[in-house]
Amino acid sequence: MITNDHDRRKQISVRGIAQVENVSNIKKAFNRHLHFSIIKDRNVATDRDYYFALANTVRDHLVSRWIRTQQHYYDKDPKRVYYLSLEFYMGRTLSNTMMNLGIQATVDEALYQLGLDIEELQEIEEDAGLGNGGLGRLAACFLDSMATLGIPAYGYGLRYEYGIFKQLIRDGWQIEEPDDWLRFGNPWEKARPEYMLPVNFYGKVVKEEGKSKWVDTQVVFAMPYDTPVPGYKNNIVNTLRLWSAKAENHFHLKFFNDGDYVQAVMDRNLSENITRVLYPNDNMFLGKELRLKQQYFLVAATLQDIIRRFKSSIYGNREAIRVNFDTFPDKVAIQLNDTHPSIGIPELIRLFVDVEGLSWDQAWDICIKTYAYTNHTLLPEALERWPVSLMQNLLPRHLEIIYEINQKFMTAISERFPGDFDRMRRMSIVEEADQFGEKRINMAHLCIVSSHAINGVAALHSDLLKSSTFRDFYEFYPDRFQNKTNGITPRRWLLLSNPSLADLIVEKIGEDWITNLDELQKLKEYANDAGFLDSIRRVKLENKQQVAQYLSDEYNVNINAASLFDVHVKRIHEYKRQLLNILHVIALYNRIKENPNIDMVKRTVLYGGKAAPGYHMAKQIIRLITAVAEQVNNDAIVGDRLKVIFLENYRVSMAEKIIPAADLSEQISTAGTEASGTGNMKFMLNGALTIGTLDGANVEMAEEMGDDNIFIFGMNVEEVEALTKRGYSSQEFINKSPMLKQIIEQIEGGMFTPEDPQQLRDLSSMLRHHDRFMVCADFDAYIQCQDKVADTFRDQEKWSRMALYNIASTGKFSTDRTIAEYAREIWGIDQFESSLPAPYENEKSE
Numbered sequence: 001m002i003t004n005d006h007d008r009r010k011q012i013s014v015r016g017i018a019q020v021e022n023v024s025n026i027k028k029a030f031n032r033h034l035h036f037s038i039i040k041d042r043n044v045a046t047d048r049d050y051y052f053a054l055a056n057t058v059r060d061h062l063v064s065r066w067i068r069t070q071q072h073y074y075d076k077d078p079k080r081v082y083y084l085s086l087e088f089y090m091g092r093t094l095s096n097t098m099m100n101l102g103i104q105a106t107v108d109e110a111l112y113q114l115g116l117d118i119e120e121l122q123e124i125e126e127d128a129g130l131g132n133g134g135l136g137r138l139a140a141c142f143l144d145s146m147a148t149l150g151i152p153a154y155g156y157g158l159r160y161e162y163g164i165f166k167q168l169i170r171d172g173w174q175i176e177e178p179d180d181w182l183r184f185g186n187p188w189e190k191a192r193p194e195y196m197l198p199v200n201f202y203g204k205v206v207k208e209e210g211k212s213k214w215v216d217t218q219v220v221f222a223m224p225y226d227t228p229v230p231g232y233k234n235n236i237v238n239t240l241r242l243w244s245a246k247a248e249n250h251f252h253l254k255f256f257n258d259g260d261y262v263q264a265v266m267d268r269n270l271s272e273n274i275t276r277v278l279y280p281n282d283n284m285f286l287g288k289e290l291r292l293k294q295q296y297f298l299v300a301a302t303l304q305d306i307i308r309r310f311k312s313s314i315y316g317n318r319e320a321i322r323v324n325f326d327t328f329p330d331k332v333a334i335q336l337n338d339t340h341p342s343i344g345i346p347e348l349i350r351l352f353v354d355v356e357g358l359s360w361d362q363a364w365d366i367c368i369k370t371y372a373y374t375n376h377t378l379l380p381e382a383l384e385r386w387p388v389s390l391m392q393n394l395l396p397r398h399l400e401i402i403y404e405i406n407q408k409f410m411t412a413i414s415e416r417f418p419g420d421f422d423r424m425r426r427m428s429i430v431e432e433a434d435q436f437g438e439k440r441i442n443m444a445h446l447c448i449v450s451s452h453a454i455n456g457v458a459a460l461h462s463d464l465l466k467s468s469t470f471r472d473f474y475e476f477y478p479d480r481f482q483n484k485t486n487g488i489t490p491r492r493w494l495l496l497s498n499p500s501l502a503d504l505i506v507e508k509i510g511e512d513w514i515t516n517l518d519e520l521q522k523l524k525e526y527a528n529d530a531g532f533l534d535s536i537r538r539v540k541l542e543n544k545q546q547v548a549q550y551l552s553d554e555y556n557v558n559i560n561a562a563s564l565f566d567v568h569v570k571r572i573h574e575y576k577r578q579l580l581n582i583l584h585v586i587a588l589y590n591r592i593k594e595n596p597n598i599d600m601v602k603r604t605v606l607y608g609g610k611a612a613p614g615y616h617m618a619k620q621i622i623r624l625i626t627a628v629a630e631q632v633n634n635d636a637i638v639g640d641r642l643k644v645i646f647l648e649n650y651r652v653s654m655a656e657k658i659i660p661a662a663d664l665s666e667q668i669s670t671a672g673t674e675a676s677g678t679g680n681m682k683f684m685l686n687g688a689l690t691i692g693t694l695d696g697a698n699v700e701m702a703e704e705m706g707d708d709n710i711f712i713f714g715m716n717v718e719e720v721e722a723l724t725k726r727g728y729s730s731q732e733f734i735n736k737s738p739m740l741k742q743i744i745e746q747i748e749g750g751m752f753t754p755e756d757p758q759q760l761r762d763l764s765s766m767l768r769h770h771d772r773f774m775v776c777a778d779f780d781a782y783i784q785c786q787d788k789v790a791d792t793f794r795d796q797e798k799w800s801r802m803a804l805y806n807i808a809s810t811g812k813f814s815t816d817r818t819i820a821e822y823a824r825e826i827w828g829i830d831q832f833e834s835s836l837p838a839p840y841e842n843e844k845s846e
Contacts, residue, residue: 019106026103026110029057048184050116051124054107055094055187059228061101064839066228066237072836073152079330081146081153081827082306084344085139085337086298087278088157088240089131089164091492091652093188093227095122096144099496100230126181127651129163130242132282132610133571134678135376137652138457138815139337141678144489145815147231147238148515150833151823156302158294159189159225159242162277167610167649172626176280176613189225189242196246197222199300201293205396212354214397220271221246222301232491232515234835243301245274281612282571283382289390292343296395299344303351306332325358329369333827336451338376339384339443345371345450346401354397360404372826373447373454374484376675378464379575385431385440402441406430409449413476427472448473448480453826455482458676458697460717484822485700486676487815490517493682497656500539501686505807508532518811523804533800540663540687540803547661548604551645557633560640563602564793567658567688568666569650572611572618575673579763580775581605581666582625584786586743588642589632596637601790604643606658608650620763622646627752627760655679660686663799664789667692668782670773672717681813687803691789693778697813705809709802711792713785714778723777730771733779740779744768 034040034053045053073080098104111118131137139155146153165176203217222243229238247268274290274297310331311322336342345367352363377383391399406429413424425432429449431440448454448470454477456462462483466474474481495502495514505513508526513519526532541561548559568581585605591598607625611618629644647654665683667674667690674696684690684701691711692698702710715723734741748764750757767776793799811817823829 022103022106023110023113026057026107027114029060030054030110030114033057047120048124051094051121052185052187054111054118054121055125058094058097058101058103058107059187061103062097062228062230062237065230065235065836066239068235068839069237069836070239072833076833077331078152078833079827079829080309080332081151081823081829082302082332082334083139083142083146083153083155083337084299084302084334084341085136085155085157086295086340087131087136087337088128088139088143088155088242089133089136089652090128090140090227090240091137091656092122092125092127094125095496096492097188097228097230099491100144100148100232102233125653126184127163127653128186129179129181129651130157130160130278132164132278132280134676135282135338138486138678141487141489141492141815142819143229143238143240144231144491145487145819147229147236148234148489148491149816149819149823150231150234150236150835151238151819151829152833153238155229155238155240156298156305157240157242158275158278158298159244160275160278161244164278164610164651165280165613169622169626169646169648172623172630174611174619174622178277189227192224192226192241195224195305197224197301197304199297201296201394203396205400212397212400214350214354218271219248220274220297221248222297224301224305231835235838236833236836241302241305243275243298245272245297247271280610281614283377283379283573283575284612284615285382285384287385287387287390289394292386292390292394295340296343296347296398299341299347302341303344303347306334307351307356325352325356325362325366328366332370333829334371335822335826336371336373336447338374339447342373342384342443342447343395343398345446346395346398346405349401349405350397364405367450368452371447371451373451375444375454375456375461375465375469378461378469378673378675384443386443388430388439388441391441399441402429402446405446405449416476423472427476444470445473448477452480453482454480455484455826456675457484457486458700459483459485460672460694460699461675461696464672464717482825484818484826485697485812486678486681487813487818488678488681488685489815490514490685490810492656493659494685498539498543498660498686500542501536501660501807504535504539515816517814517816520808520811523808527801527804530797533797533804536687536803536807537796537800540661543661544663547658550657554648555645557643557645558640559604559643559645560602563604563640563643564663564790565661566603566605566664566666567608567662567683568606568668569608569647569655569658570677570679572609572615572621574617574621575669575773576609577668577670577773577775577778578607578609578625579621579767580668580778580782581607582621582628583740583743583775583779584783585628585632585642585644586746587739587783589628589635589638590739590742590746592638592641600641601793602641603790604645606645606647606662608647608654608658610650617763617766620760624747624752624760624763631752655682659683659688662686662688663793664688665690665692667695667698668714668778669693669695670778671695671715671720673773681810684806684813685810687807689789689792689799689802689806691782691785700812701809704812705805709805709809711785711789713781715774715781720774723774728771728774728777730774730776731768733776734768737776737780739783740776 030053033056037056038049038053040049108118143155163179163181166179168175198219199222200217205212223246225242227240229240251264274293279291348367349363352358410424417423429445433439456465466481509522544561548561551559570576625646632642632644659682662683665688667680671693677696693714694716744764747760753759
């Protein structure tokens, strides 16, 4: 009988059997790297040295595949996809690479024979935290799916020296520390200085023979770092190219006339600051010059690279072969991940017109056919609207091009809707001056006018874009709008993070689901198989026991692993309504205090997520959660019936531990605010049930699994709109709900913050006077729904059957499906190269 998960993984189905010969090769390679790459012997090597030796050993298995994939693309000259994103939230690479190469079992055995624990070494790897949340993690899942489907794709982003900040909780408050993720080096990246490119800023535009010329600019260089992106067991390895800012190597005499050489060298840091740090803001536009610099730096380097690759279509040849740009859209598709890279639109036109000498009309035609834009948010404060004065100073030629695009667009509107000046004002890319006399460039409008496809990321979101956010544009360009519901990669989010559940599924239906998630439908045949439902329950309990141990070690709180694990992990934002959740926790606490003998389902409530450093209300919400946790966890009357933990520094690698252990997934945003959500899909795939509103992809999840297998509560979009129209007053709902009234008064009275009763007054005042996201309106419905959840949890067989229906209905939510739809319907790619021969095999004969 196998007792623990580690032993269980030794006799695995999915990971195959370790061959003696291969184990021996891995051991040799590991020892060679420890000696020649790390330059240590076993007497003095640290665990980190062992991690780097292992990473180098695993990387050895990638390089031939990587080189061969790139050779193959040059040979076949397919249409290439360029995915531009300011964020790629990759997490850890080691275990994912071993899994996708199919060498997990072999490496595990080799390290075991060397007396090392692979799991300890995996924990040493820093997360590549180059993202805030959903948008950046989606980009990472997309890269995985593009490689697995064999789509010739390149991710392009920035190599931030500091990723998303490290969150610490001190005295119950969030504080931020820098995430120095590159401190010990990154074994997965390869610098490519031979492809370093210049990027220009500032300067002015002069006219020469009627043509614009951008002159007197300041130059910064972009140094590319390449990271391999392996597909799942198909020998295809795509590339993620991240740019790092480097100063020029000569000094400008006009800045350098006083002979202060040392100061001049130190000032090089100013240029290199461009890629120093990721902006830690999710769903919020700040309008900072450095952020616009980052955005332009990304697209300027990337577009030069794309044009170079288009021109030199022969492998190893760096001379221009193709000089006619007519075929550019047949060979290049560029996807804009939100408006962050949208300054790439005027940059492409500048390169075509000013550098390559194309006519405006030809450049504009190519631009539209090449670009496609994904919108990620409905919140108005998240839309990017750059001040004209800022752009005039930093990118004067681009502003000129945007004005020309807008002028032509305004002409087109006035031809179709003569005299409709209000429509022209609403649709203009250049917004009229605000109360401070500042005009702004609306980047979403620029994207819609300049792209051939615009998509939302869930059916409801795409409908709302058409019916409200971009209604005028949908009337003008009905054929450009599409939906592409988000997904997640089942490799990382089930096979890697939940091996016990993956093995259980493989035993029943084989391995095809790993690359075709619709196969999970076959599990529905076992909905009444008591033995199988029991196995699902057992796997969940094992995962919960591991998390309970982790929580006990890290937070010194003893958790009952049999309790209901109620998990709310995502960025802390008012619209995501972590506040609604903690109000429910207070309600449960009050019930226990009013009736200490109450028979209730035991619950462990876990929160995790970061608040933007300048987001006061989000930080207040974290403080309320930690204050309630402190009180509840130390109340002897409560005992193990209710525990609350705020998980410090939630990130991808923590999600991989926590999500497989969840019973209940909290997806409770106000209807009409969450574009899609992808955490919701990760929980569903791992057999957690969802409590949620009809928002984002929750709507489609309910359709797939059936309403009986999800807990839906609260107002829908129409009801939210109707209440807004009528005039929403939270006080009206507080007066109607004695439970809510009591809780708000407790917060106001300092029950949870006795040392400073006024500490959370901004939060309670927000609930009373400007409850923008209608927490009070949905409170009673949420409490009732949570009671239904608890009642259902008592019937463990029913709960397990619902969990099975969740797992079996996730087929639609694989990024393999999402990416196949982008490829066919946006990028114009029908044929995928699903696999290549292994490096030691010959090319298949034609």
